[in-house]
Amino acid sequence: MSQSVSQPAPPHGRAIALVAHDLKKPALVAWCGRHLDQLRRFPLIATGTTGGRIQDAFPELQIERMKSGPQGGDQQIGARIVEGRVMALIFFVDPLTPMPHDVDVKALTRIATVYDIPCAQSSVTADCILYAIRDGHIAVG
Numbered sequence: 001m002s003q004s005v006s007q008p009a010p011p012h013g014r015a016i017a018l019v020a021h022d023l024k025k026p027a028l029v030a031w032c033g034r035h036l037d038q039l040r041r042f043p044l045i046a047t048g049t050t051g052g053r054i055q056d057a058f059p060e061l062q063i064e065r066m067k068s069g070p071q072g073g074d075q076q077i078g079a080r081i082v083e084g085r086v087m088a089l090i091f092f093v094d095p096l097t098p099m100p101h102d103v104d105v106k107a108l109t110r111i112a113t114v115y116d117i118p119c120a121q122s123s124v125t126a127d128c129i130l131y132a133i134r135d136g137h138i139a140v141g
């Protein structure tokens with residue numbers, strides 16, 4: 001008879017979306033590492049490559065991965081925002097490298113603004129968003 005191993009229930013409620021351009025991925029992985037206790041309490045979604053990097057570094061996190069950003073992943077996260085399923089967007093943007101999918105990047109940050117979703121583009125601002133969630137200033141559900 002096999003022994004059942006109890007898994008923690010997956011968190012529910014609105015997600016924290018995690019996205020980073022290539023040169024910023026190490027900074028986002030490091031940021032996640034500093035906030036594992038808080039991040040594991042929320043559903044996490046990410047663009048494909050970003051989510052893979054975070055998952056590799058922290059296998060204990062449950063991350064729903066979209067397509068890669070240039071393949072439509074930014075748009076998938078934008079759609080989740082429109083559906084009311086995202087409470088914060090952590091998007092470490094590389095402002096110095098031209099992106100072939102620049103329109104998608106703009107569309108994602110634009111739709112976050114349209115829906116008044118807190119959006120952080122750096123570690124310090126991402127910290128502020130987590131403090132705001134912790135202190136009840138951002139609705140989780």
Ligand SMILES: O=C(CO)COP(=O)(O)O
Nearest residue numbers: 047048049050068069070
């Ligand atoms: O390009 C991105 C955001 O615009 C991120 O996509 P990846 O996480 O797939 O690299």
